[in-house]
Amino acid sequence: MQTVSSYGVEIRKQNIPIRQTLEIYRQAVSYLTEIYEQVWAELKMIPEAKKRFNAAEHLIHTTKKNHARFDFDIRFPKMPSYLRRAAIQHALGSVSSYESRMEQWEAAGELSGKPNFTCENHAMPVFYRDVMYREGTEGKDEAYLKLYDGHDWRWFRVCLSHTDMEYLRRNWYGKKASAPTLEKRHHKYFLRFSYTEEVMFTKTPVKEQIICSVDLGINTDAVCTIMRADGTVLGRKFIDFPSEKDRMYRTLGRIRRFQREHGSAQAGDRWAYTRRLNIELSRKIAGAVAEYAWENHADVIVFEYLEMNGKISGSKRQKLQLWRKRDIQKRCEHQAHRKGMRISRICAWNTSRLAYDGSGIVLRDWRKHSLCAFQTGKRYNCDLSASYNIGARYFIRELLKPLPATERSLLEAKVPAVKRRTSCVYADLRELSSEMGLLMAA
Template sequence: MKQVKTIKNKILSHSEKSFEPTLIIYREALKFTVDVVNKEWSILEGSSTKEAIRIIEKLMHQTKSNPSPKYNFTLCFYKFPSYLRRAAISKSFGIVNSYRSNYKNWENEKSKAIADGKAFNKKPSKLGVDYNEFPVFYKDNMFIRTDVDEAKIKVYLNHDWVWVKVKFNNKNLKNRNITDWKENNPTLIKVGKKYFINFSYEKEIKLNKTKLKDQTIISVDLGITNSAVCSVMRSDGTVIGCRFINQPLEKDRLRITVNKLKKAQRLSGKIEAPNYWRKINGLQNHIKVNTAVEIVKFADLHQASVIVFEYLGKMKLPSGVYGAKRLRHKLHYWSKIGIQSKVEEMAHYRGIRIRRVNAKYTSALAFDGSGEVKRNNKKDLATFKSGKVYHADLSASYNIGARYFVREILKSFSEKKRLRLKAKVPSIVARTRLTLASLISLHQALSTKGALTKA
C-alpha cells in the first residue's frame, strides 16, 4: 500500500509580505478556473482529471495556435506559470466535481422525502466563492533545491513572477527517516502569520502477513479515566503484558480551560473565544499525539503484527447533559477518533496492520466469562459476580483482543465446521458477548482436534 507523509519546514529568510501576493493571485486564479469548470461542466462530466486539464486549457489559455480562447485566462493573469495554472485547473475540477456530486445527492434525498410524504428542510450545498488553498511549487518550473536548507522558488512580487532564494528550517527533515522515500513537489503553506514549505514523501509499504497462530497483537481500549489501556495477547489467549497511558496534567488543564470557556459564554453569550479554543486544541492535540506514540512504541517493543481497536460509530451525547460536561464529552470522542487515525498512520509506516471489532459490551462483561460487571462511580474499577475487583479498561482490552482472534479463527472454517464449534463452545455464538474466556475455550476445543494449525 502507498503511504504518504508530510514534513513542515518554517521559512526563515523572508517576511510574510514576500509571499502574500503569490497566495492572493493563486486564489484569484483558482476562483477564475472554478467558474470556468462549473460553466463548462456539461462537456467535462465523466472526464478524468488529465482530460479535464487538456479541455479547460484549450478553453482559456491563449497561444499562437489558440489566439482567441473562450475565456481569456492569459489576459487576466499575465505570465502565470504553466504548471501552477494546471494545478489550479486540477484543484478546480475536484472542487466542482465534489459540489455537483453533493448537489445530486441532495436532490435524490429531497425526491425521496417528498415521495414518502416527509418534510425536507436540508439546505443544498453551494459552490464556494473564496478558497483557502495553497500553491504547489513544481520542481524545475517553480522550485529548485540549492542546498539541504535552501531553495529557489518562483513567486509573484512587484507585479511580476521572479525567482527568490529562501532559507528554511530543516530540523524536521533531519529527524525523519526519509532516505528511501520519494520526495514530491513542495507546497507553500501559511499558518497564522508564518509561512512554511511542506514537503510530502511517498513510499510503497508492504504490511506484514504473519500467520494467525503466530500473531502477537496489541488490543487497545480508549477508556474514560485513561487515554488508552493496552494489552499484549497471543492467539491462544495468553496475555503477556499491559500498558496504561494517561496525561493527567494535560487533562486537568483541559477541564479547567473548558470550564472557563463555558463560564465566559454564560456571561457573554455564544462568543468565539479564540484564546480558549487555541488552548483547548493544543491540549487535545498533545493528548492525541502522545497517546498514539506510546501505543506504537508499545507495539514495537513486543513486535506486534496487529493493533486492535473498537469501532467508534457515531457520537452519542448523553441526554440531559449541558454546558461544560457536554463539551467535555465531545472532546473525549474527538480525541478517540484522532488517536485511532494517528495510530493507523504511524502503524502502517512500520508494516503493522490495524483491525477494529464491535465495541458493544466490551467493558460491561467480565473477561473471565462470569457475566456483567458493576462499575464504581469513577468508572475505573469493575466488580465481577465472583466478587473480584479488576480494572475496567484492562478487562475491556482483554475482550477486544479476544474478539479479534475469535473472528479471525472462525473466518477460516467452513459454515459446517463453525456450527460444530459453536455447539461445543456456546459462548462464541453471540459476537457481542465474546470475552477472553470465550477465546480460551475455543482454543482448547480446537487444540483437542489439532485444528488450530489449519487456521
C-alpha cells in the same frame, strides 16, 4: 502497499510576498471556476479526464497553434505553467462537484437544501520542483520559491525552521519528497512535504499471531494488552498523560470563567489553544500505542469500533465531546502501517460491561470509575478487563472464520458463548482454544 506521510516545515522569513502569491492564485482559481461553470455543458461531453483537462486549458491559454476564447493570459500575465495547470485542475474539480450535487438534488426532488455555487475558494498553491521550488545549499535551512511580488514572478530565498529541517534530515534522509504545498496554520505559513513508502504487511498465520488489544478511555488514555491466539497474555501497559490533560482542563476552566464574564464571542483564541492541546494529546497517545505494539513484535493492533451518535448528555459530556477517539485510531493506523503492522476493529458492545473471566456483568465503583467488582466479588481494573475482551473477540472471529461449516458448528456446540460475538469474553477464547486443541489432536 504504499503509505504516504507528510510533514509541514515552518517558513521563518516572513518578509516575502507569500500573501500576494496566495491572493493571485486564488483569484485565478475563482476566475477559472466561473468560466468552466459557463461552458460545463461543453466540457462534460468529453469523458476522458486528460482530454477534458486539455480542452479546458485551450479555452484560456493562447499558444502558437491555439487562440484562447477567454482572456486569462491578459488578466494573469506570466503565471507559471505548472501553477496555471494546478488552478485549472482545482477549478474543474469544484465545478464537477457542484454539478454532481445539483443532479442528485434534482433527482431526489427535494425542495430545500439546494446546492450553492460559489467561486470563492481556499485553494493553496503547489510549488513544483525546478519551476516553482528549488532546494537550497545542502545542510542549510533554506529553499527558493518563485513568488509574485505584485509586478512579476521572481525567485525568493526563504528561511525554514531548523528543528523541522533536522527532523526531515534525521527521518527522511535519502528519500525523495513530493512537490511541497503551501499551508497556513495559526497565522504562520508552512511548506508541507509528502513522502511515499512501500511497506510489506506481516503475513503471520492467525494461530501464531501476537496482537496488541487497545481499550481507549477517558480516565486512562489507553490500556494495551499483548496477547497470543491461545489467550496467553505477554504484557500489559497503562498509557496515560495526566499532565497534558490537566493543562487542557485548566484552560477549559479559564474559558468557562471568561465566558461567564464576557460572553462566548471573544473566547475564540482560547478555544483554539485548547484544541491544539487536545490534538497534541491524541498524537502522543497514538505514538505511545504504536511504539508499545512495535516493541512487543505485535502483528495486529486491535481497536474497538467506536461510533457515538446522537446528543451527548450527562456530567461527562464535555470530556466525551473532546475525546478524539477516531483521530487517535487514524494516527495509530498510519504509524502501524509504516512499520508493517495491521489494524483491526471489533464490536464495542459489552467489552467493558462483561467481566473477562466470564462471571457476568460487572459493577462499577462509583468512587473510582476505573475499578469494578465482578460477580464473584473480585475487584479489578475495568479498562484492563475490557482490553482482554477486545483481544479475545478478535481471535475468536479470526479462528472461526476460515473453518468449514461442520467444524465451526461442532466448536460452537461445545462453546455456545462464541455464537454471539457481542457477548464473547476472554474466558470464552481460552475455552475455544482448548477445544480446538482437542479437536486437532483427535
